[in-house]
Amino acid sequence: MPSDLRRPRRAARVLAAAVLLLAPALALAHAVVFPKTSTTGAYEKYVLRVPNEKTVATVRVEIRFPTDLRVTSFADVAGWQLEVLTDSAKRVTGAVWTGTLPPQRFVELPFVAANPKTSGRLVWPVVQTYADGERVEWTGPEGAKTPASATAISASAAGVGGGGAPRWVPWAALGIAIVGLGLALRRPDARPRA
Numbered sequence: 001m002p003s004d005l006r007r008p009r010r011a012a013r014v015l016a017a018a019v020l021l022l023a024p025a026l027a028l029a030h031a032v033v034f035p036k037t038s039t040t041g042a043y044e045k046y047v048l049r050v051p052n053e054k055t056v057a058t059v060r061v062e063i064r065f066p067t068d069l070r071v072t073s074f075a076d077v078a079g080w081q082l083e084v085l086t087d088s089a090k091r092v093t094g095a096v097w098t099g100t101l102p103p104q105r106f107v108e109l110p111f112v113a114a115n116p117k118t119s120g121r122l123v124w125p126v127v128q129t130y131a132d133g134e135r136v137e138w139t140g141p142e143g144a145k146t147p148a149s150a151t152a153i154s155a156s157a158a159g160v161g162g163g164g165a166p167r168w169v170p171w172a173a174l175g176i177a178i179v180g181l182g183l184a185l186r187r188p189d190a191r192p193r194a
Contacts, residue, residue: 031061031126031138033149040155041117043072050128051106058101060129061109064094068116071095075110100131115153122151 031050038044052058065071071092074082080099087093101107116122125148126138140147 030147031124031128031149033063033122033124033151035151037152037154038115040115040119040153042115043112044115045110045112046151048109048111048124048126049106050101050109050126052101052103054130054134055103056134057103057131058107058128059131060096060098060127061107062094062096062127062129063109064125065092065113066116066122066124068118068120069122070114071111072114073112077107077109080107080109119154122153124149124151 031048034047034049035044048061048063050058050061074084074095076082077097077099080097083096083098084092085094085096095109095111097107097109099107128136128138130136136146138146138148142150
């Protein structure tokens with residue numbers, strides 16, 4: 001088979017592999033709270049990362065906090081106003097940030113909280129509102145189109161798999177995909193073969 005015909009097939013195979021490798025990165029393109037694992041009873045800095053996946057600006061982000069978590073403080077985020085939601089006992093139950101997040105951008109909204117003293121799973125329901133009035137509720141189960149983020153709490157966070165893997169896996173996959181694509185599309189050696 002002539003090399004000109006093999007090149008498109010090889011490129012197609014590499015692109016298919018790249019899509020498979022990038023699936024974890026695409027799955028993280030939702031409203032996600034980091035870290036994904038933490039320790040029982042610890043004071044943890046959490047960060048709600050919200051990307052804008054639409055063609056209009058995100059103007060409002062609301063999160064509801066798990067009942068067994070005690071939120072103690074928030075960081076200021078330039079360009080965003082914070083409204084802290086509390087119950088009748090003045091316990092922090094949620095937060096609403098309003099601002100403008102243009103398309104193809106993301107914002108990180110940090111807060112500090114005391115983790116529950118028992119192992120379990122914290123679920124973070126988030127509602128993202130766009131300038132055109134559309135609301136995306138990141139409240140579904142794992143594997144749903146709009147899943148709620150979750151954090152595993154255990155006596156030893158390392159026992160849950162540590163916190164590093166979810167952060168570097170998508171970047172490693174992207175790097176491998178780019179290198180593979182480059183190799184597939186490079187020009188063959190023009191020297192005649194003996």
